[in-house]
Amino acid sequence: MVVSTNVLTMEDDPVVRETIAAYLTDEGYSVTQAESGLQGLALIKEKNIDAILLDWRLPDISGGEVLSRLASVNPAIPVIVVSGTDEVEEVIIALQRGAWDYLRKPLMNMDVLIEAIERNLTRAQLMKEAALEGEHLKELVRSRTEELERANALLRREAKERKEDAVALTESEARFRQLVETVREVFFVRNAETREFVYVSPAATELFGLTPDQFALNSELLVDLLHPEDRPDALSRLPQIYSSSSPVSFEYRFVVGKQQVVKWVGFRIFPVTDAQGEVYRYVGVAEDITERRYAHDALCASLREKDILFKEVHHRVKNNLQLVSSLLSLQAQRISNLEDKERFLDSQRRIQSMTLVHEELYRTDDLSCIDFSYYVEQLARRIEQAFLSLVPVELVVDLEKIHLSVDTAVPCGLILNELISNVYKHAFIGRDRGRLYLFSELREGSIVLKVIDDGVGFPEDFDIAESNSLGMQVVHALVEQLSASLKITSCSGTEFELTFTDSSMCLLPT
Known part of the structure; x- marks a missing residue:
């Protein structure tokens, strides 16, 4: 290890950043710290940086964007992604965009970090010599x-x-x-x-x-x-x-x-x-x-094994959630009080909305995203089956092909579960039939979902934040979690319009 080696850490968590800096300093490295991607890119232009430790999720731009910009600034600097996630898709994206290595946080053994830095510094030197030669x-x-x-x-x-x-x-x-x-x-x-x-x-x-x-x-x-x-x-x-x-x-x-x-x-x-x-x-x-080809083949084999493992995990999560759903259904059958029984069934439907997400992930080849348009229709059909004994409702879907990340799809599914269930339970009281319309589209980089019925509607002064309904409270909390906006219009029925973005950059029309 050369004493003058300067390592740049791009990490927004000050505790992690200072811990890594202190350890590297004790090991004889010079350390430059950046708390954001843009700050780190600026430091690369100002200072002589020998290696970079890059957090994949930064507050201003993503680790992938940092790698893309670094390719035009200095592609020869070794970049080691140090991330809290081990999703295979993100590992692949990081390596495709120019990452030299990938370490999983938390680093239980800091010697692994030193080995990665030394290994990639050696590789950079060999590549430099090979390029010159x-x-x-x-x-x-x-x-x-x-x-x-x-x-x-x-x-x-x-x-x-x-x-x-x-x-x-x-x-x-x-x-x-x-x-x-x-x-x-x-x-x-x-x-x-x-x-x-x-x-x-x-x-x-x-x-x-x-x-x-x-x-x-x-x-x-x-x-x-x-x-x-x-x-x-x-x-x-x-x-x-x-x-x-x-x-x-x-x-x-x-x-x-x-x-x-x-x-x-x-x-x-x-x-x-x-x-x-x-x-x-x-x-x-x-x-x-x-040697280079065998290393490449070994990496591909490892990624395939992880892909199979993650599919198995999603499959088991789906089975466990289905078991919980079945237990709630059995318990509901033993309850004579209709109000208490409905609470159990509401919980069962919420769990089923999450089960669908893992079922979709097990079915698809992409473990980071699900086909949200297909998911919404399947969810609506299952809720429709649950309320067949009530008023007949015509279900109409007009859904644009959209892919969402798991972190966004789960809360969206729970919101739709509450809104659609609410329509079946309350919108058509005293009616012999009804109509439910589901709509989605991409609009200027945002996702717009609409749930529209021609039922009795809400009172004019209805405020979801002040509602005593557990379902509406769940909707309000999840809307805030998504940093989304929910617009409610009540005229000849009710229209819920949910607008949000996918923060995980998995918004891909097909």
Whole structure:
């Protein structure tokens, strides 16, 4: 660990921020603190920051927005997301947006934090060195290729006059070999017309287990080494690769040596044109990327396992809630007092509204969001079944396709449960039929839900905040929890209009 390493912590919780800062300082790090995303981005421009500890949920902008902006400021800084959530979707989003690592709060063992910082600082240094080496190699290849083209053109023009052409070409090739044979990656040159290898660097022996002379004698040896599962795709791509006038990159597995070792090899191929603009050679670089691919595959496997685990959790939560709902139903059957019995049934319907959310999450592939339009209709149909013995009600739904996060869908479902149940119980007293209309839409970044009936309506001076009804009190509390607005209009019936936003940024029309 270098004493001058400066770590920036973006954390809105002062206790967590100061705790981490104190620990890192004791370990010899320099620590810069930011309590918001915008403040942290400003500090990155002002100070020399070596690594960043990023809270995923900040008070001004999200951790994802910080990663997106950081990509245009300094993408080479290691960013370790330290979050209180372990939802798979957020882990995936963080890694896709440029996070280098992901740690789960609370950090029970601070040594894990130090290991993550050191590991990613080492990775950043290696990437920096690899980038410099790669850019240097590309420049050398381009520069040397141009030099060779100029030399070859000169030799062709002077071929009739000078017998020393062969000597000059030999010297040129010797200088070329001195350049590329010191590079760890395999460098090769291939004739565009015959597909024969004009040159293969000695590094091919270590990577492919074959000498450059073997490649020169048989240009198809590389195809023979392809993994059987990758060979069909590679062969189908060859015409495209060798007809492209722009650089091409691809990755395939190769079975190498007597031990039949499987290696992932990444290729970058650059076409070289002559004075007439025709491609006559392909210059390429091949490198061993086995460790990087295996790390990627391991991460994907881990994410799939977590996805299965979360589905099982939602399934068990749904089953437990259904059990509670059944117990309430059985208890209600034993109660003779109609008012007390209705209280049990109201509780049962509230639990069923939450059960539906977990049922939807188990059914869908996206564990962070549910199809709210489908959920609302299913909830309304279940409530309709519960009140079949009362006045017949025509249920009409007009719901825009909306996806909501779980944190928003649960309180919304409870609000709709209370409003719809209230319509069935009170709106059509003394009537022989009624009509209930459910509507939803996206409006200027907000979600608008409406519950409209043509029943008796509320009194003109009705105030939901002052209502003695438990259901209306639940609605009022949940509206405040969502930071939503609820507008009640009573004219030829009642219209409830709920307007809110999804703070978890899961508002996605489909």
